[in-house]
Amino acid sequence: MTDREIVALYWARDEEAIARTAEKFGVYCRRIALNLLGSRRDAEECENDTWLAAWRSMPRNRPERLAPYLGRITRNLALDLWDRQTAAKRGGGQTELILEELEGCLPAADQVARQAESAETARAISDFLRGLPEEPRNLFIRRYWYCDATAAIAARYGISEGKVRVTLHRTREKLRVFLQKEGVAV
Amino acid sequence: MTARELFEVIGQLDDDLVLAADAVPRRRARTILRRVLPAAACLCVTLLGVWYLRGSSGAASPGTGSEAVADLRSEGSPEMLADAAAPAQYAGALNGTEAAAQLEDNAGAGSVSLMARRAEELFFAEGLTPSDEMPVYRSTLTEEVHEDAMRSRLRQVLTALGADSAQADTAELVSDYAGGLDALQQTADKLRSKAEQYGWGDQVLREYWNGAARLTAQVPVCDAWPDGLRVTVSNDLSVTVQGESEDPLLSVTTRAGADEAAGQAGERYGALLSGLLGDGYRSITDGGDCATTGETMSATLQFESRPGCRAALSLRTDGRLASLQLTDPPMEELGRYPVLDREAADRELAAGNYVGSSSLTAEELADPDRLVCARLCYRGSTLLFPCWEYVVDEGETSCTDDGEPLHSFCVVYVPAVAVSELAGAAD
Numbered sequence: 001m002t003d004r005e006i007v008a009l010y011w012a013r014d015e016e017a018i019a020r021t022a023e024k025f026g027v028y029c030r031r032i033a034l035n036l037l038g039s040r041r042d043a044e045e046c047e048n049d050t051w052l053a054a055w056r057s058m059p060r061n062r063p064e065r066l067a068p069y070l071g072r073i074t075r076n077l078a079l080d081l082w083d084r085q086t087a088a089k090r091g092g093g094q095t096e097l098i099l100e101e102l103e104g105c106l107p108a109a110d111q112v113a114r115q116a117e118s119a120e121t122a123r124a125i126s127d128f129l130r131g132l133p134e135e136p137r138n139l140f141i142r143r144y145w146y147c148d149a150t151a152a153i154a155a156r157y158g159i160s161e162g163k164v165r166v167t168l169h170r171t172r173e174k175l176r177v178f179l180q181k182e183g184v185a186v
Numbered sequence: 187m188t189a190r191e192l193f194e195v196i197g198q199l200d201d202d203l204v205l206a207a208d209a210v211p212r213r214r215a216r217t218i219l220r221r222v223l224p225a226a227a228c229l230c231v232t233l234l235g236v237w238y239l240r241g242s243s244g245a246a247s248p249g250t251g252s253e254a255v256a257d258l259r260s261e262g263s264p265e266m267l268a269d270a271a272a273p274a275q276y277a278g279a280l281n282g283t284e285a286a287a288q289l290e291d292n293a294g295a296g297s298v299s300l301m302a303r304r305a306e307e308l309f310f311a312e313g314l315t316p317s318d319e320m321p322v323y324r325s326t327l328t329e330e331v332h333e334d335a336m337r338s339r340l341r342q343v344l345t346a347l348g349a350d351s352a353q354a355d356t357a358e359l360v361s362d363y364a365g366g367l368d369a370l371q372q373t374a375d376k377l378r379s380k381a382e383q384y385g386w387g388d389q390v391l392r393e394y395w396n397g398a399a400r401l402t403a404q405v406p407v408c409d410a411w412p413d414g415l416r417v418t419v420s421n422d423l424s425v426t427v428q429g430e431s432e433d434p435l436l437s438v439t440t441r442a443g444a445d446e447a448a449g450q451a452g453e454r455y456g457a458l459l460s461g462l463l464g465d466g467y468r469s470i471t472d473g474g475d476c477a478t479t480g481e482t483m484s485a486t487l488q489f490e491s492r493p494g495c496r497a498a499l500s501l502r503t504d505g506r507l508a509s510l511q512l513t514d515p516p517m518e519e520l521g522r523y524p525v526l527d528r529e530a531a532d533r534e535l536a537a538g539n540y541v542g543s544s545s546l547t548a549e550e551l552a553d554p555d556r557l558v559c560a561r562l563c564y565r566g567s568t569l570l571f572p573c574w575e576y577v578v579d580e581g582e583t584s585c586t587d588d589g590e591p592l593h594s595f596c597v598v599y600v601p602a603v604a605v606s607e608l609a610g611a612a613d
């Protein structure tokens with residue numbers, strides 16, 4: 001079933017939409033949640049919540065491509081769950097490490113005069129990523145969008161884990177300089 | 187902006203970028219050590235992507251979508267800032283030439299290739315033995331979907347895996363690009379028009395066609411493949427085999443460990459490697475480069491039988507196959523050409539006639555005390571030709587590994603044949 005057909009089911013308020021979505025995107029969303037949370041049980045909870053959130057959001061939205069749309073929902077839900085869990089105890093997922101790594105990209109507070117509109121910042125970062133060669137761009141997105149472990153990224157691309165980390169490190173530095181130049185909070 | 191907010195913002199990246207990163211990776215001719223490309227060359231090529239693809243986003247974001255408060259902190263590093271704007275004289279004089287364009291697939295990863303606490307931690311496969319003349323190869327891939335060749339490659343891989351090769355005949359040919367298979371030529375024409383208008387190289391179109399279509403087959407769970415496997419053949423005839431498991435990956439940290447793992451992999455997967463690479467393949471695993479966290483690295487074991495024909499394996503700790511990437515593009519021999527010997531290549535390096543960039547001057551690059559590895563190897567894309575590859579210690583960086591400074595190691599190339607004379611042959 002194509003994305004468009006599934007979206008049409010959502011718009012028709014046909015519950016079959018959820019079954020078809022789970023069938024087609026279950027593994028995809030569960031893996032993102034698992035990467036962030038490190039717990040299969042939590043990942044499954046997030047996955048189920050994703051279908052519900054999609055059901056609730058779809059009459060307002062008509063996404064062209066479901067994978068990134070659903071992936072974003074899963075990512076946000078997983079992050080919310082992680083927040084709740086972190087309050088009690090830090091889990092074994094990639095979230096903490098990923099956030100620590102991203103801190104290095106942030107420009108100095110005194111160089112930024114105003115607040116950022118997140119969608120504009122996302123557009124700027126998208127443009128920044130388009131300016132990178134294919135491999136470091138995909139490595140960055142695998143790490144910080146899909147939240148893959150560096151070992152998994154290395155296996156995926158058939159390169160050493162050291163290469164993945166060094167490339168990510170360099171890309172973060174470039175992104176930091178880029179955001180600084182952009183004055184992020186654009 | 188906090189890291190959390192930045193993470194949320196990244197969640198709103200353009201759809202096409204997110205989807206592209208989830209496509210089955212294509213394996214290009216390259217070594218495990220990746221190379222350096224001058225920022226200008228990268229920019230030239232990738233600007234096309236920026237220009238052409240800009241505005242392709244816009245899918246609704248169901249997540250935060252709210253304004254992020256800029257609570258930005260300073261993580262500034264003068265060294266890194268300096269590196270981001272490396273002086274032009276530290277880039278090789280051959281950057282921007284046909285040789286650099288050909289090496290782009292190997293050299294496109296960034297400004298530094300390797301990091302380690304010290305040079306002794308790095309290890310490299312043996313280079314080729316130089317001779318007076320060596321062959322240069324030319325890719326015979328054309329700008330179209332190579333369905334027959336893809337099916338043939340899928341059949342070869344399934345047979346090597348001991349799986350049902352009939353799937354090669356029935357696997358659905360698909361394209362992940364917007365518009366699917368029907369829109370490929372039209373988009374390529376637009377892309378070519380943009381490339382001509384702005385003077386961009388051929389790489390954009392090459393990359394476009396390389397990933398334009400794929401065939402996928404499943405190998406069910408069985409004794410030989412306890413995780414089951416997914417086999418994907420791309421339009422450039424590269425192959426990705428992935429096992430469905432999240433068990434830990436095998437790690438190696440030393441040359442001896444890599445040799446042992448390669449030996450075991452060769453023993454366990456000898457039939458598979460022979461089926462893919464032909465007989466006479468050898469281990470070409472490089473490694474030892476560490477990261478900023480001091481953690482053990484997972485291993486990627488590399489094997490090669492002839493220039494351009496190689497396989498990269500990742501294994502689980504118990505030896506199960508985690509992933510395999512096969513690169514074996516169709517090539518034809520263009521002819522045999524005189525080869526620069528090592529001494530002559532050293533002189534070229536010292537004179538700045540290399541491809542790549544570094545924080546070192548040409549004189550420093552040629553300093554024997556900084557040299558970690560120099561070897562002859564085949565590199566390139568549409569042309570595959572012998573190069574002298576130099577790995578050079580740039581000294582300590584601002585990165586640390588558990589408090590101990592890391593050294594960065596650049597990789598630069600001196601073409602061993604006169605690539606400029608072959609430029610026309612690449613087309």
